Amino acid sequence: MSNDQYILAIETSCDETAVAIVKNERELIANVVASQIESHKRFGGVVPEIASRHHIEQITITLEEALQQSGLTMDDMDAIAVTEGPGLVGALLVGVNAAKSIAFANQKPLVGVHHIAGHIYANRLEKEFEFPLLSLVVSGGHTELILMKEHGSFEVIGETRDDAAGEAYDKVARTLKLPYPGGPQIDRLAAEGEVTIDFPRAWLENGSYDFSFSGLKSAVINRLHNAKQKGEVLRNEDVAASFQESVVDVLSTKAYQAAKEYGVKQMIVAGGVAANKGLRAALQEKFEDLDTELLIPPLHLCTDNAAMIAAAGAVAYNQGHRAGWDLNANPGLDLEMYGARKRPE
Amino acid sequence: MNILAIDTSNYVMGVAVVKNGVVAGEYITNIKKNHSIRLMPAIDQVMKETGTVPEDLDRIAVAHGPGSYTGVRIGMTTAKTMAWTLGIPVVGVSSLEAVARQGVFFNGYVCPFFDARRGLVYTGLYDSQMELVKEETNVLMEEWLHQLKALRKPVLFLSQDMHVHESMIRDILGDKAWIPDGPYQYARPSIIAQVGETMNPDPLHELVPNYLRIPEAEAKWLEQQGKK
Numbered sequence: 089m090s091n092d093q094y095i096l097a098i099e100t101s102c103d104e105t106a107v108a109i110v111k112n113e114r115e116l117i118a119n120v121v122a123s124q125i126e127s128h129k130r131f132g133g134v135v136p137e138i139a140s141r142h143h144i145e146q147i148t149i150t151l152e153e154a155l156q157q158s159g160l161t162m163d164d165m166d167a168i169a170v171t172e173g174p175g176l177v178g179a180l181l182v183g184v185n186a187a188k189s190i191a192f193a194n195q196k197p198l199v200g201v202h203h204i205a206g207h208i209y210a211n212r213l214e215k216e217f218e219f220p221l222l223s224l225v226v227s228g229g230h231t232e233l234i235l236m237k238e239h240g241s242f243e244v245i246g247e248t249r250d251d252a253a254g255e256a257y258d259k260v261a262r263t264l265k266l267p268y269p270g271g272p273q274i275d276r277l278a279a280e281g282e283v284t285i286d287f288p289r290a291w292l293e294n295g296s297y298d299f300s301f302s303g304l305k306s307a308v309i310n311r312l313h314n315a316k317q318k319g320e321v322l323r324n325e326d327v328a329a330s331f332q333e334s335v336v337d338v339l340s341t342k343a344y345q346a347a348k349e350y351g352v353k354q355m356i357v358a359g360g361v362a363a364n365k366g367l368r369a370a371l372q373e374k375f376e377d378l379d380t381e382l383l384i385p386p387l388h389l390c391t392d393n394a395a396m397i398a399a400a401g402a403v404a405y406n407q408g409h410r411a412g413w414d415l416n417a418n419p420g421l422d423l424e425m426y427g428a429r430k431r432p433e
Numbered sequence: 434m435n436i437l438a439i440d441t442s443n444y445v446m447g448v449a450v451v452k453n454g455v456v457a458g459e460y461i462t463n464i465k466k467n468h469s470i471r472l473m474p475a476i477d478q479v480m481k482e483t484g485t486v487p488e489d490l491d492r493i494a495v496a497h498g499p500g501s502y503t504g505v506r507i508g509m510t511t512a513k514t515m516a517w518t519l520g521i522p523v524v525g526v527s528s529l530e531a532v533a534r535q536g537v538f539f540n541g542y543v544c545p546f547f548d549a550r551r552g553l554v555y556t557g558l559y560d561s562q563m564e565l566v567k568e569e570t571n572v573l574m575e576e577w578l579h580q581l582k583a584l585r586k587p588v589l590f591l592s593q594d595m596h597v598h599e600s601m602i603r604d605i606l607g608d609k610a611w612i613p614d615g616p617y618q619y620a621r622p623s624i625i626a627q628v629g630e631t632m633n634p635d636p637l638h639e640l641v642p643n644y645l646r647i648p649e650a651e652a653k654w655l656e657q658q659g660k661k
């Protein structure tokens with residue numbers, strides 16, 4: 089018997105069917121992601137029912153691939169982890185029921201994981217955590233600043249009051265008639281453009297770490313509309329650069345101020361928008377004069393994957409968290425409440 | 434052969450363990466409660482009480498639809514994943530056929546159906562040998578009933594959603610319509626096991642629900658493509 093611990097995890101909260109295996113909390117030994125992006129492109133966004141249909145088509149194929157990649161069998165697993173929320177309910181249900189089936193058939197412990205806890209823990213596959221730490225989570229559905237004082241505890245110190253940053257990217261991209269998904273397209277265009285338009289930045293009240301992007305989104309749409317009426321030609325590259333500058337300025341400044349106020353050892357950037365080159369560059373520049381270590385995961389760990397669920401699930405498992413056979417998908421699962429769940433003595 | 438049968442395709446949830454043709458245990462509920470929360474505890478209970486451990490299973494049979502999209506997926510994901518991890522075959526059985534078999538002794542046609550909202554039903558027509566006389570379809574109930582009337586034969590109607598359509602059935606079919614009491618209106622998971630025992634197993638990775646309907650977004654998209 090080896091003393092190594094293996095956690096198999098499943099993630100199906102949106103449009104990726106993903107399975108991964110992590111060894112001893114931090115070592116990634118299998119990571120399979122079946123993306124549906126091509127199927128959703130024609131609709132200009134993720135269609136929940138179609139996402140659920142793809143998940144059930146892919147789930148056992150993805151599981152098999154992950155096991156093959158690892159060279160292990162189900163007998164070697166110590167526990168099965170799965171994203172229980174938040175996310176699209178129909179999509180989550182496929183992962184949750186698959187995880188329950190594997191755990192039941194192999195008599196393994198089952199652990200439910202919060203998707204955002206996963207995004208944060210993706211970084212621990214690269215670098216050990218040092219507490220206290222802050223995480224800036226930015227994705228299509230989330231813009232949050234989360235303080236962690238220890239493993240498994242999450243305090244949301246700031247969050248968006250309207251649109252998530254990724255949502256604003258998608259809407260602006262649609263207005264510019266860029267193909268779905270729009271975020272990476274804007275990032276690419278922004279790199280070729282110049283900041284020629286001074287778009288608003290929502291700082292909100294003094295000392296607040298909350299965000300708001302709906303005003304900015306409207307400002308971009310209005311500016312494009314006015315230009316069109318006046319027959320003025322705006323370069324898409326410049327619009328993208330100006331919009332991105334505004335988003336990235338707010339995100340990096342608030343992250344910087346929070347890092348200083350809470351005296352954190354690490355600032356972890358997580359979620360799909362962490363792949364954004366403009367954001368990465370701005371954060372690196374801002375954090376140069378701080379002792380806080382800035383951690384940005386490699387691209388394949390920024391977007392949705394199951395490695396992050398295995399990493400967070402391993403910690404939850406070792407802290408004693410267990411789910412019953414009645415585990416359900418929870419599309420509105422709250423991060424702080426998830427972290428505060430009572431653990432067995 | 435030890436078979437685990439699962440049905441969550443509609444409000445009726447069923448789990449059965451059938452051992453060498455003997456129904457060892459069967460659990461059925463007809464309540465509007467979440468299948469995702471209740472399915473695995475039900476499987477756990479039926480397996481425990483029948484003294485069955487997962488390794489004892491030789492095959493899993495599952496109702497593959499039609500029905501509620503989400504409901505069908507809960508049962509199918511469970512059946513498919515469990516069969517995969519246990520390395521045993523899985524078979525998908527029609528949710529309509531499972532209901533139709535409650536009328537196997539009826540002398541005439543058997544019409545199982547599930548309500549699909551806005552006047553639509555999922556349905557099909559079976560003869561007393563349980564052969565399909567009319568393919569499974571998603572159709573307006575009114576239109577379907579006129580098709581059945583034209584056959585001029587007694588039809589036994591079976592459905593958990595009988596209350597939604599009963600008066601129209603009686604109006605259109607008159608004395609050709611037969612509607613039995615409650616206990617005959619629901620699919621039994623042991624029947625799914627019985628049907629699944631003789632069928633050829635499905636290629637596991639390819640087993641998907643029989644939705645009988647494409648997603649709304651896809652239908653709209655196809656319509657737009659047609660206009661271009």
Ligand SMILES: [Zn+2]
Pocket residue numbers: 203207227359360391392
């Ligand atoms: Zn995500």
